Amino acid sequence: MAVNSFREDEYMENTDKKKILSRLLSYLLDYKLAIAGVLVCMGITVGISLVNPLLIEEAIDHYIAQSDFKGLIALGIFALALNVLFIILVKVRMYSMSVISNKILLKIRQDLYEHIQTLSFSFFDSRPTGKILARIIGDVNSLKDVLTNMVTTLIPEFITVIGVVVIMMIKDWRLALASLSTIPIMIAGIFLVQKISHKRWQIYRKKSSNLNAYVHEDIAGMNVVQSFGAEDETKEIFENLTDEHRNAFVDAVIFADMFGPVIDFCWGIGAMMLYLVGIRFLGFEKVSVGLLVAFGSYINMFWNPIMNLSNFYNNLVTNLTAAERIFDILDTEPDITDAKDVEELPEVKGEVTFSHVGFTYDRGTPAETKVLEDVNFVVKPGETIALVGPTGAGKTTIVNLISRFYDIEQGKILIDGYDLTKVSMNSLRRQMGVMTQDNFIFHGTVKDNILYGKLDATNEEVIAAAKAVNAHDFIMKMEKGYDTELKEHGAGLSIGQRQLIAFARTMVSMPKILILDEATSSIDTHTEILVQRGIEALLAGRTSFVIAHRLSTIQNADRIFVIDKGGILEQGSPAELMEKKGAYYKLYMAQFAELG
Numbered sequence: 001m002a003v004n005s006f007r008e009d010e011y012m013e014n015t016d017k018k019k020i021l022s023r024l025l026s027y028l029l030d031y032k033l034a035i036a037g038v039l040v041c042m043g044i045t046v047g048i049s050l051v052n053p054l055l056i057e058e059a060i061d062h063y064i065a066q067s068d069f070k071g072l073i074a075l076g077i078f079a080l081a082l083n084v085l086f087i088i089l090v091k092v093r094m095y096s097m098s099v100i101s102n103k104i105l106l107k108i109r110q111d112l113y114e115h116i117q118t119l120s121f122s123f124f125d126s127r128p129t130g131k132i133l134a135r136i137i138g139d140v141n142s143l144k145d146v147l148t149n150m151v152t153t154l155i156p157e158f159i160t161v162i163g164v165v166v167i168m169m170i171k172d173w174r175l176a177l178a179s180l181s182t183i184p185i186m187i188a189g190i191f192l193v194q195k196i197s198h199k200r201w202q203i204y205r206k207k208s209s210n211l212n213a214y215v216h217e218d219i220a221g222m223n224v225v226q227s228f229g230a231e232d233e234t235k236e237i238f239e240n241l242t243d244e245h246r247n248a249f250v251d252a253v254i255f256a257d258m259f260g261p262v263i264d265f266c267w268g269i270g271a272m273m274l275y276l277v278g279i280r281f282l283g284f285e286k287v288s289v290g291l292l293v294a295f296g297s298y299i300n301m302f303w304n305p306i307m308n309l310s311n312f313y314n315n316l317v318t319n320l321t322a323a324e325r326i327f328d329i330l331d332t333e334p335d336i337t338d339a340k341d342v343e344e345l346p347e348v349k350g351e352v353t354f355s356h357v358g359f360t361y362d363r364g365t366p367a368e369t370k371v372l373e374d375v376n377f378v379v380k381p382g383e384t385i386a387l388v389g390p391t392g393a394g395k396t397t398i399v400n401l402i403s404r405f406y407d408i409e410q411g412k413i414l415i416d417g418y419d420l421t422k423v424s425m426n427s428l429r430r431q432m433g434v435m436t437q438d439n440f441i442f443h444g445t446v447k448d449n450i451l452y453g454k455l456d457a458t459n460e461e462v463i464a465a466a467k468a469v470n471a472h473d474f475i476m477k478m479e480k481g482y483d484t485e486l487k488e489h490g491a492g493l494s495i496g497q498r499q500l501i502a503f504a505r506t507m508v509s510m511p512k513i514l515i516l517d518e519a520t521s522s523i524d525t526h527t528e529i530l531v532q533r534g535i536e537a538l539l540a541g542r543t544s545f546v547i548a549h550r551l552s553t554i555q556n557a558d559r560i561f562v563i564d565k566g567g568i569l570e571q572g573s574p575a576e577l578m579e580k581k582g583a584y585y586k587l588y589m590a591q592f593a594e595l596g
């Protein structure tokens with residue numbers, strides 16, 4: 001089971017929220033100019049909203065008190081013009097900000113995707129695909145509001161609050177203090193709520209990730225589920241996961257929604273204090289009606305942005321966990337990287353040497369599995385080696401190490417005398433052709449799929465490769481030949497046809513060293529012959545390691561390595577090993593005797 005399966009919550013380090021926030025802010029800094037424009041719009045709109053109560057005070061205490069209706073109408077027209085400008089600027093600001101935040105999301109998603117491509121096999125071994133998808137799609141999406149609100153809420157509302165406080169203090173400090181007396185209660189309340197809330201949102205995201213992982217796995221394995229009639233079991237697991245997901249959401253949201261009541265409470269008490277102090281303690285002779293009405297507006301103008309800020313904060317607490325999970329991946333270093341002083345591996349002849357190689361999976365974790373111990377061999381250029389042995393013996397591990405998909409623990413692996421760790425991975429892997437049993441077919445044309453082997457191959461090269469592995473004829477029989485669209489995973493192609501396309505893909509790359517994990521599934525006799533010839537064409541003239549299941553491949557190999565008990569139990573030509581009557585002989589008798 002993968003370390004992080006859908007049954008297990010992902011492990012997350014405790015991270016510094018301020019650091020995450022400033023990292024998010026750094027993405028905004030790439031759009032300084034556009035954000036400056038947004039801020040100018042906001043400065044004007046905040047200014048207009050601050051002036052509005054003063055206009056009301058002026059209208060009541062001056063124009064209405066003195067029955068100056070002309071002046072009142074002029075003031076009204078002025079206020080109307082200001083507020084139309086307000087609406088236009090708000091629209092401009094909202095549009096600009098959504099463009100900026102979308103660009104940032106795109107950048108984060110690209111960074112994430114590019115980074116994931118550099119990560120080593122061990123990263124993918126330990127994470128279900130669904131959980132990786134959850135971060136690239138869901139978590140990135142949930143940052144949209146945070147990014148937008150950081151500029152449109154955080155800054156203007158903060159300025160509004162400060163502006164309101166300053167104006168209130170200037171106008172009447174006693175009323176100001178009375179109105180704002182509940183601030184300490186609000187701060188304490190919000191602190192408490194966010195502390196609990198953050199933890200709960202973290203749990204919610206993990207549950208959401210588990211659900212995603214399960215749905216992805218279930219859909220990918222739907223044929224197995226249906227063919228074994230396991231729909232009820234999978235439905236039950238799905239329901240359990242959705243229950244956990246829902247409960248985690250309810251737990252989190254209950255607390256998140258506490259922000260509003262805390263603010264409402266402080267707002268109400270603050271307003272009560274204003275009128276209590278204004279009317280009861282100071283009296284009408286010290287406080288004019290206009291001033292009291294203006295303060296009534298200011299108190300709303302203070303608490304409204306506080307409410308918005310608290311909503312933003314709530315949104316931040318909710319979604320900061322998404323940012324945490326994104327940065328967690330961006331900060332994951334690939335286990336295998338080029339050392340600083342690597343050189344390019346020149347074109348090799350294909351000699352492969354294992355010298356005292358030892359390897360363990362998941363070293364230093366409870367899942368540690370020692371697979372190879374003191375493995376030694378030298379394979380000459382052009383040799384074909386068949387790897388045989390019981391399941392789980394380490395055959396795939398050996399071939400994965402040749403491509404340096406994992407780093408070894410002890411010993412050295414050399415290609416033409418070059419230590420794998422001393423040459424760039426790109427120059428190494430360019431000269432290797434790796435064919436797994438999956439024969440992964442991408443969505444795209446037949447030609448696109450073959451071109452994965454060599455992106456700049458010409459049409460002639462593609463056709464020559466397909467002809468060499470006996471794939472050309474069947475491709476030409478397809479509706480549009482090489483331009484026929486293939487579905488993801490090669491749905492619509494037979495297993496043998498998928499293999500032939502994968503052979504052509506490998507052939508076009510002209511690898512010096514070929515690694516072939518032969519498919520075990522049986523195919524019809526005609527395709528079997530095509531596949532067999534395809535394999536022969538692939539093997540010709542290059543060093544090859546074949547995890548062999550076909551008797552013919554094993555018989556035609558130059559040497560057979562019998563892998564077991566952490567290393568090579570026996571090796572030699574097929575005839576030598578048969579004569580020796582050792583492990584290979586037993587395997588042969590057990591598995592292939594009746595076929596031979």
Ligand SMILES: Nc1ncnc2c1ncn2[C@@H]1O[C@H](COP(=O)(O)OP(=O)(O)OP(=O)(O)O)[C@@H](O)[C@H]1O
Pocket residue numbers: 125361362369371389390391392393394395396397398
């Ligand atoms: N990614 C991995 N993480 C942890 N352990 C692994 C991993 N891959 C393989 N193993 C373990 O290493 C051992 C060797 O596995 P490997 O796939 O090399 O065997 P194999 O000989 O190729 O088997 P098969 O013939 O079944 O494909 C097994 O015990 C397996 O459980």
